[in-house]
Amino acid sequence: MSRRRDLAGGLILLGLLVQILSFLPALELTRFASYTLWLATALLWFDIPRRTRQQSGVLLVLGVGFLVLAAWRHGAEVDWAGSLTGNVYVVAMLLGVSFVGLIGGQATPVADRTAERTGAGALFRTWLGVHVLGIVLNLSTVFMVGDRLARQGELRVPQLLMLNRGLSSAALWSPFFASMGVVLTLAPDMQYSRILIVGLPLAACAGLIAIVDLRRQFDLSTVTGFSLAPRSLLMPVAMAVLVLLFYQVITPGLGIVSIITFLMPATALASQLVSGPRRARRQLTSHVRQRLPMMRGEISLFLAAGLLTLGLSTYVEALTGSQWTLFARFGTLEAMASLVAIVVSAVLGLHPIIGISVLASMLQLSAQEQTLFAFVALGAWAIGTSVGPLSGINLSLQGRYGISGFVMMRHNLVYALSLLVLVLAAIALTGRWG
Structure with missing residues (x-):
């Protein structure tokens, strides 16, 4: 088993390096x-948590099925050799961000000894700390x-809920999040500045809702x-500044996802080399053999979702002759309906990426509509991952701290509904963002 995981870790690293090239x-x-990442996923398939493996398997079967139907029943030309490339950009970004954990002491949060340690104020600062660090460290x-x-x-339930809410709300605006990587792949012409103007205040509101809801449900005094x-903020702030510097000055031809993909590992490696090449090699080897294979669930889900997107869009195009779309235009009402549908599916157990x-796959978005679509996707991700019992963060909390995903869902329902109303109101106010 160890050799198999080591081989898979090496393949994952190779996939990242090839994508950077x-x-x-x-x-x-x-x-x-894509081939190296899919091969690594196959090697690790039975190590993937059962529910994630089931979801990935269903997506995989559906994606292949739609491609076969499109080719067999409707004569569509399918690029089989390129059919596995969906979401490779996102997976590579996630792998790149994982290397931030190698950056010395700045990657480890340090407690402020002067702050109060119990009560609502302390829990709100927990949300803030997770949110700020989570922007980069995920x-x-x-x-x-x-x-x-x-x-x-x-850990008690209020603490776990704040860990969940602090991280999931960062999806509303963080350029380092997997959600943003997916959005930039599906809507490359979206305007991030508009997302930031609305998403950042919404994230702040999410923090206030989070603590008010906890005070309603629990006695927080102890x-x-x-x-x-x-000083714990130095690392995420420095990372954000570096990304913006590359995006605006050094490599303006690359998108944010691409910059993050190569900049995070390069920065981490440079920080390790300061301590000597032997230590750098040891840390890198440990990361490849342990951390990268542990990302098998995320890798499989994103790759399978990419295949589903390609398969479904190919089938719909072959079936309708490129004339049919779910909505004739993607405006305010369509955006609101889409947001609610994705959040409901997350409550039922589907990851928001699905x-x-x-x-x-069922839309033909104009450049003017892509920013609105992006906001819908990010809002659905932030809400869906907080409340969905089978989301990555809730499954991770269950595996690490023993809290049931359905307990998290039950306690997060009012929070998720409140945030959903806010995001719907934001969509209504911003309109088409054309």
Whole structure:
């Protein structure tokens, strides 16, 4: 088993490196990168958590089935060799971000010893710490903060809910999140500045809703929180500045997803080399053999969702002759209906990426409509991952701290409904964003 996982980890690293090379103007290696990632997924298939494996398997079968039907029944020309490339950009970005964990002490949150440690204020600062660090570190932040809280004793439900809500709400605006990677793949002409103007205030409102809802449900007077020391913010702020510097000045021809994909591993490797090549090699080897194979569930789900998107869109196009779309135009009402549908599907157990991918496959978005679609997708992701019992974050909390995903869903319903109303109101106010 160890050799198989080591081989899979090496293939995942190879896929990341090949994808980074494909950013060079003269190279197009995305297909080769996809083959290595799919092969690694096959090697790790039975190590994937059962529910994630089931979802990925269904998506895989449906994607292939739609491609076969399109080719066999309707004579569509299917690029079989390129059919596995869906969401490779997103997977590569996730892999790149995972290397941030190698960045010395700045990747480990430090507690502010001067802050109060219990009560609503402490829990709100827990949300803030997870949210700020999670912008860059993603899911690893939940474990960093959660493990520090667990030193005080077994984590209580309010603490777990704040870990969940602090991270999931970052999907509303963070350019480093997998949600943004998916959106930039499906809607490449969307305007991130408009997303930021609306998404950041919504995220702040999500934090206020989170603490008000917890005060309604629980007595927080004895619940321990976690407050970040100011120096813990240096790393995420520095990462954000670096990305913007590359995006605006150094490599303006590359999108944010591509920049994050190569910049995060490069920065992490440079930080390790400062301590000597031997230590850098040891840390990198550990990351490849342990951390990368542990991402098997995320990799399989994103790759399978990409295949489903391609298969469904190919089938719909072959069936209708490129004339049919779910909506004649993607405006305010259509956006609101789509948001509600994806959130409902998340409550029923589907990861939001499934609903987002299916929606995208049935739309022909104009450049003016892509920003609205992007906002719908990000809002659905933020709400759906918080409340969905089978979302990645809730499954991770269940595996790490023993809390049932359905318990998390039950306690998050009012929070999710409140945030849904806010996002719907934001859609109504912004209109088509044309």
